[in-house]
Amino acid sequence: MAIEFAFSADQEAFRSAVRSFLEKEVAPIVPEMDEREEFPRATVAKMQAEGYFGVPVPEEYGGLGLGKVGYCILLEELGKVDASHGTIVGAHTSLGTTPLLYYGTEEQKRRWLAPAAKGEKLLAFSLTEPGSGSDSGAVHTAAERSGDDWVVTGDKIYVTNGREADTVVLMAGNDVKRGPNGGVTAFLVDTNLPGFKIGRCEKKMGLHGTSTAELVLDHVTLGPERVLGEVGKGFPVAMTALDVGRVSLGAASLGGIEAATSQALEFAKNRTQFGLPISEYEVIQFKLADMAMKAEALRYLVYHAAEHQDRLGTDPARWTRLERAQKTRESAIVKCLASEWAGEVIDEALQIHGGLGYIRGTPIERAYRDARISEIFEGTNEIQRLVISRDLLSRGL
Numbered sequence: 001m002a003i004e005f006a007f008s009a010d011q012e013a014f015r016s017a018v019r020s021f022l023e024k025e026v027a028p029i030v031p032e033m034d035e036r037e038e039f040p041r042a043t044v045a046k047m048q049a050e051g052y053f054g055v056p057v058p059e060e061y062g063g064l065g066l067g068k069v070g071y072c073i074l075l076e077e078l079g080k081v082d083a084s085h086g087t088i089v090g091a092h093t094s095l096g097t098t099p100l101l102y103y104g105t106e107e108q109k110r111r112w113l114a115p116a117a118k119g120e121k122l123l124a125f126s127l128t129e130p131g132s133g134s135d136s137g138a139v140h141t142a143a144e145r146s147g148d149d150w151v152v153t154g155d156k157i158y159v160t161n162g163r164e165a166d167t168v169v170l171m172a173g174n175d176v177k178r179g180p181n182g183g184v185t186a187f188l189v190d191t192n193l194p195g196f197k198i199g200r201c202e203k204k205m206g207l208h209g210t211s212t213a214e215l216v217l218d219h220v221t222l223g224p225e226r227v228l229g230e231v232g233k234g235f236p237v238a239m240t241a242l243d244v245g246r247v248s249l250g251a252a253s254l255g256g257i258e259a260a261t262s263q264a265l266e267f268a269k270n271r272t273q274f275g276l277p278i279s280e281y282e283v284i285q286f287k288l289a290d291m292a293m294k295a296e297a298l299r300y301l302v303y304h305a306a307e308h309q310d311r312l313g314t315d316p317a318r319w320t321r322l323e324r325a326q327k328t329r330e331s332a333i334v335k336c337l338a339s340e341w342a343g344e345v346i347d348e349a350l351q352i353h354g355g356l357g358y359i360r361g362t363p364i365e366r367a368y369r370d371a372r373i374s375e376i377f378e379g380t381n382e383i384q385r386l387v388i389s390r391d392l393l394s395r396g397l
């Protein structure tokens with residue numbers, strides 16, 4: 001078990017480049033994006049041009065080759081500035097590029113991964129259905145054989161980037177009765193294929209810059225080149241992507257915690273009540289101390305898990321059973337703790353802002369609305385606790 005960790009000079013340089021970019025290009029448009037509930041096309045295009053949609057993807061496939069640690073640096077910085085942009089990048093990268101990088105054939109990597117990593121195409125990931133949320137292996141969307149092809153019909157919901165994506169990594173049931181054990185297959189579905197339609201786009205409490213779309217598939221014909229991984233082995237493909245997603249979501253939550261803490265600190269030093277800055281009152285000081293403790297602890301946890309994923313590499317066939325179990329437990333712990341701590345810290349930071357924290361348009365009010373979903377998506381925190389406790393019962397601490 002590796003405990004020591006330090007960022008390299010290149011990683012620090014990447015962080016500072018990302019930070020300057022986000023402050024200059026993204027931060028100014030966020031309030032209006034949130035108010036208008038619009039997908040931020042222009043800033044997404046600028047981020048794509050910078051290579052920020054392919055950070056962990058190796059350079060030979062068009063990415064920046066900075067691994068999971070580099071990717072978490074990006075997500076942490078995004079988490080400080082805007083959760084919507086972070087979620088758009090996360091759905092594309094963790095959930096879209098990971099399955100292609102880890103399970104794709106060379107041809108699939110050239111055709112789908114490289115343009116996605118270069119920022120020429122946008123990806124989405126679709127597992128959830130109306131009847132299948134936490135029980136994600138109970139996929140009802142049916143994939144039926146027709147000669148060498150597959151014909152897919154069904155209804156998928158809550159797909160981040162679903163309205164804008166060029167290609168969706170989509171889970172369908174090749175044998176619905178078998179469920180996750182041999183009955184689910186991952187497909188690469190281009191959104192311009194006949195029979196593919198975008199359905200309802202949800203109005204949400206937060207993440208106003210993201211689309212959350214229903215996808216309707218009516219006899220969409222897919223050639224064998226669109227099967228990602230093996231037939232019937234789509235569930236491990238989805239879970240591998242979610243392991244990456246949960247750690248990067250932890251990084252984004254860490255960024256949210258750091259931003260909320262800084263905002264609360266600044267406000268507390270400048271807001272005077274009863275003749276003193278409120279930062280002089282111990283009650284406020286202790287709230288700030290609790291925030292700092294969570295940020296500090298989480299920083300180690302997130303980058304430890306990211307570095308571990310980098311060490312394991314991107315070929316699932318080489319992982320031992322123990323390595324898989326460790327990775328999955330770590331990802332669940334990071335996701336669960338980070339999202340709950342982000343909720344607590346942002347809530348306390350809002351409290352420190354008093355009435356101003358409740359006024360529409362303040363950064364802390366937006367952060368409060370944006371953060372809540374992190375306890376629900378990429379597997380609810382109840383499911384994370386199931387994952388952690390099952391592994392504990394089987395392997396011990």
Ligand SMILES: Cc1cc2nc3c(=O)[nH]c(=O)nc-3n(C[C@H](O)[C@H](O)[C@H](O)COP(=O)(O)OP(=O)(O)OC[C@H]3O[C@@H](n4cnc5c(N)ncnc54)[C@H](O)[C@@H]3O)c2cc1C
Binds near residue numbers: 091132160378386
């Ligand atoms: C904004 C947004 C974006 C999303 N993006 C995507 C995406 O890009 N792709 C995608 O595929 N999905 C996406 N989702 C779906 C998301 O992952 C699911 O909403 C989530 O996994 C929960 O599923 P559910 O909503 O059906 O809740 P349910 O599974 O119905 O759960 C309801 C409640 O029951 C609890 N529960 C369920 N089973 C158990 C159990 N066994 N033990 C204890 N408690 C349990 C849950 O924790 C929860 O509290 C998104 C959702 C939202 C809201």
